[in-house]
Amino acid sequence: xxxxxxxxxxxxxxxxxxxxxxxxxxxxxxxxxxxxxxxxxxxxxxxxxxxxxxxxxxxxxxxxxxxxxxxxxxxxxxxxxxxxxxxxxxxxxxxxxxxxxxxxxxxxxxxxxxxxxxxxxxxxxxxxxxxxxxxxxxxxxxxxxxxxxxxxxxxxxxxxxxxxxxxxxxxxxxxxxxxxxxxxxxxxxxxxxxxxxxxxxxxxxxxxxxxxxxxxxxxxxxxxxxxxxxxxxxxxxxxxxxxxxxxxxxxxxxxxxxxxxxxxxxxxxxxxxxxxxxxxxxxxxxxxxxxxxxxxxxxxxxxxxxxxxxxxxxxxxxxxxxxxxxxxxxxxxxxxxxxxxxxxxxxxxxxxxxxxxxxxxxxxxxxxxxxxxxxxxxxxxxxxxxxxxxxxxxxxxxxxx
Amino acid sequence: xxxxxxxxxxxxxxxxxxxxxxxxxxxxxxxxxxxxxxxxxxxxxxxxxxxxxxxxxxxxxxxxxxxxxxxxxxxxxxxxxxxxxxxxxxxxxxxxxxxxxxxxxxxxxxxxxxxxxxxxxxxxxxxxxxxxxxxxxxxxxxxxxxxxxxxxxxxxxxxxxxxxxxxxxxxxxxxxxxxxxxxxxxxxxxxxxxxxxxxxxxxxxxxxxxxxxxxxxxxxxxxxxxxxxxxxxxxxxxxxxxxxxxxxxxxxxxxxxxxxxxxxxxxxxxxxxxxxxxxxxxxxxxxxxxxxxxxxxxxxxxxxxxxxxxxxxxxxxxxxxxxxxxxxxxxxxxxxxxxxxxxxxxxxxxx
Numbered sequence: 231x232x233x234x235x236x237x238x239x240x241x242x243x244x245x246x247x248x249x250x251x252x253x254x255x256x257x258x259x260x261x262x263x264x265x266x267x268x269x270x271x272x273x274x275x276x277x278x279x280x281x282x283x284x285x286x287x288x289x290x291x292x293x294x295x296x297x298x299x300x301x302x303x304x305x306x307x308x309x310x311x312x313x314x315x316x317x318x319x320x321x322x323x324x325x326x327x328x329x330x331x332x333x334x335x336x337x338x339x340x341x342x343x344x345x346x347x348x349x350x351x352x353x354x355x356x357x358x359x360x361x362x363x364x365x366x367x368x369x370x371x372x373x374x375x376x377x378x379x380x381x382x383x384x385x386x387x388x389x390x391x392x393x394x395x396x397x398x399x400x401x402x403x404x405x406x407x408x409x410x411x412x413x414x415x416x417x418x419x420x421x422x423x424x425x426x427x428x429x430x431x432x433x434x435x436x437x438x439x440x441x442x443x444x445x446x447x448x449x450x451x452x453x454x455x456x457x458x459x460x461x462x463x464x465x466x467x468x469x470x471x472x473x474x475x476x477x478x479x480x481x482x483x484x485x486x487x488x489x490x491x492x493x494x495x496x497x498x499x500x501x502x503x504x505x506x507x508x509x510x511x512x513x514x515x516x517x518x519x520x521x522x523x524x525x526x527x528x529x530x531x532x533x534x535x536x537x538x539x540x541x542x543x544x545x546x547x548x549x550x551x552x553x554x555x556x557x558x559x560x561x562x563x564x565x566x567x568x569x570x571x572x573x574x575x576x577x578x579x580x581x582x583x584x585x586x587x588x589x590x591x592x593x594x595x596x597x598x599x600x601x602x603x604x605x606x607x608x609x610x611x612x613x614x615x616x617x618x619x620x621x622x623x624x625x626x627x628x629x630x631x
Numbered sequence: 632x633x634x635x636x637x638x639x640x641x642x643x644x645x646x647x648x649x650x651x652x653x654x655x656x657x658x659x660x661x662x663x664x665x666x667x668x669x670x671x672x673x674x675x676x677x678x679x680x681x682x683x684x685x686x687x688x689x690x691x692x693x694x695x696x697x698x699x700x701x702x703x704x705x706x707x708x709x710x711x712x713x714x715x716x717x718x719x720x721x722x723x724x725x726x727x728x729x730x731x732x733x734x735x736x737x738x739x740x741x742x743x744x745x746x747x748x749x750x751x752x753x754x755x756x757x758x759x760x761x762x763x764x765x766x767x768x769x770x771x772x773x774x775x776x777x778x779x780x781x782x783x784x785x786x787x788x789x790x791x792x793x794x795x796x797x798x799x800x801x802x803x804x805x806x807x808x809x810x811x812x813x814x815x816x817x818x819x820x821x822x823x824x825x826x827x828x829x830x831x832x833x834x835x836x837x838x839x840x841x842x843x844x845x846x847x848x849x850x851x852x853x854x855x856x857x858x859x860x861x862x863x864x865x866x867x868x869x870x871x872x873x874x875x876x877x878x879x880x881x882x883x884x885x886x887x888x889x890x891x892x893x894x895x896x897x898x899x900x901x902x903x904x905x906x907x908x909x910x911x912x913x914x915x916x917x918x919x920x921x922x923x924x925x926x927x928x929x930x931x932x933x934x935x936x937x938x939x940x941x942x943x944x945x946x947x948x949x950x951x952x953x954x955x956x957x958x959x960x961x962x963x964x965x966x967x968x969x970x971x972x973x974x975x976x977x978x979x980x981x982x
Contacts, residue, residue, distance in 0.1 A: 259678075259720035259721055259738070259739075260693075260695070260738055260739040261641065261677075261678040261679075261693040261720070262678075264693070264695070264696050268696065279649055282640070282649045282650065283640055283649065286638075286640050286649075286943065289942060289943075290677060290974075293812075293864065293923055293924075293974070294775075296812075296865075297775065297776075297812045297813055297864075298813060298829070569839075569840070569841070571831075571840070
């Protein structure tokens with residue numbers, strides 16, 4: 231079993247770059263800056279109470295990043311969370327002799343909190359991911375003795391013929407780039423693409439929950455709790471992937487939990503190797519990298535009718551989802567919410583539209599598809615879509631401009 | 632006398648412990664030859680306090696890596712009896728009340744100072760009279776980047792570079808202003824309260840999450856005469872003339888103190904029941920104060936009650952309890968007292 235000093239040594243190799251990145255948080259207040267500087271430059275400053283102080287730095291910065299709109303938070307505040315999380319990891323391991331399961335678990339918690347609320351340093355953009363990688367080496371080693379492995383459940387999709395008044399979307403077998411570009415990207419029309427991602431390791435590997443648990447079971451993720459984000463009791467909760475899989479994926483008696491629109495592949499790069507970005511994403515108007523998001527949940531997760539500003543290829547890896555789509559020109563028939571924060575979400579539920587409340591819906595033209603494992607759905611920008619999982623489901627979305 | 636619980640990370644309360652989780656009397660008799668026992672506590676910040684001792688102002692807590700006390704040098708010709716001194720994590724602000732001048736010092740480098748004059752403006756409707764107004768600043772509220780100035784005549788200005796806030800539609804004269812992290816509250820002498828700013832966490836009390844640019848009456852409290860207001864980070868408290876407490880806004884750690892075991896946030900003012908085990912305590916609330924995610928109240932029987940986040944002992948109870956969601960009695964004063972909170976601190980001060 232590896233002892234902590236070896237690991238600590240590897241983690242400390244990153245310290246130089248972290249110290250150099252202090253200049254990226256030069257705007258930080260003098261008190262917090264002085265302490266971070268002192269800890270980074272002089273290890274002898276660390277004592278048993280250091281963990282309380284570094285936690286306070288993180289908690290205080292967490293309050294600050296909650297002020298105002300998340301997207302407008304000043305980068306130095308989130309970078310401070312990243313640096314403080316790294317330091318907390320070092321301080322935490324400082325007086326630990328061996329890696330018990332609970333020590334490794336705590337380390338991942340520290341790292342993931344930093345990844346979720348911090349932001350990448352210019353000098354060391356993958357700092358916390360690297361720390362996780364270093365810790366992963368012991369963790370994989372130890373996971374052989376985990377006793378209660380979860381068995382794969384075969385998910386029987388309820389296949390009663392679904393009778394909606396809808397137009398089924400065209401399904402194409404791996405069209406040429408040119409054909410896809412001319413007929414769908416340029417015309418901004420939705421389509422289902424088959425046999426394009428058959429080579430993805432994820433299609434096979436992710437069927438086994440033990441694989442996901444082995445790679446990322448200890449990682450903390452943010453889960454949406456509640457039926458849909460428009461419900462009053464909808465909330466978000468931090469938990470480990472293991473807790474999520476055991477409590478929400480393979481148990482139906484708890485409230486619906488959904489790992490939705492989540493940057494899992496940035497947090498756990500090992501899983502990124504199981505998927506590849508579809509070539510169709512190269513038809514881009516900008517240099518920004520494609521946003522790759524994970525969507526993992528039990529049967530019955532619902533994304534209410536809404537639209538997004540970017541082009542979207544939704545790849546179905548595990549299980550099935552049904553999706554309703556409407557052209558942007560149909561907006562008035564769908565009754566979008568009026569509040570500025572919600573006006574990309576509509577009130578109509580396409581499964582059982584209430585025509586007395588929403589009479590204009592009768593004029594809406596609904597497109598529909600049942601997305602199966604190995605298929606991609608192209609959702610053009612601004613197209614309204616409603617998504618419901620019909621079984622345990624894992625999808626990956628690619629958003630680009 | 633100061634009795635304090637909460638954040639002592641920078642030894643601003645002189646104890647060695649980083650967290651004071653049960654109320655303690657601050658006993659620093661002398662500190663760098665200062666008579667701390669006669670200190671008047673002016674503001675509790677995250678890493679320092681501002682106190683006034685015998686007509687001098689001091690910053691106590693983190694000053695730099697060596698020092699914990701700094702005497703605040705007032706601008707020339709400033710009369711210490713006529714200034715307001717406040718700070719945040721970056722700046723120290725000295726306001727000359729009658730000159731309406733504001734000096735802004737950089738905490739990191741005291742030699743860096745900007746002086747701003749607050750130009751007393753008459754509201755637009757009155758400006759035709761071309762009357763030069765004689766007015767003074769009487770109160771400043773500062774939290775993080777939010778700052779409000781109130782003048783004796785009841786005018787409100789907002790921002791480090793003060794901008795006039797139109798309150799001509801408010802009924803009565805403005806007598807108090809309070810800043811949250813991103814919302815503002817004002818109280819008029821008719822007992823009405825008005826809120827504006829960011830409402831995303833329901834802190835404005837109008838029943839929705841809208842942001843408001845102009846002070847807007849909290850209509851749910853229109854029939855109740857309010858005598859004191861207080862803004863937490865993202866929540867608000869109001870005290871009525873009958874000693875009733877109203878709370879609204881974000882309740883993620885129980886800072887509203889309204890229900891045991893629940894953390895539902897409130898978009899409208901909610902009357903808070905103070906519960907003695909299961910029976911409602913009918914004693915009147917005398918004073919209220921808010922930290923960033925907790926609240927403290929003082930009842931007429933001199934008992935202190937707190938609710939909300941307790942990660943740093945700010946409720947005055949053991950940090951084994953991370954938060955409580957209904958007000959709980961945590962201290963019994965013997966003297967007539969008032970409350971003051973910092974972001975993570977509760978202080979009980981002799982009146």
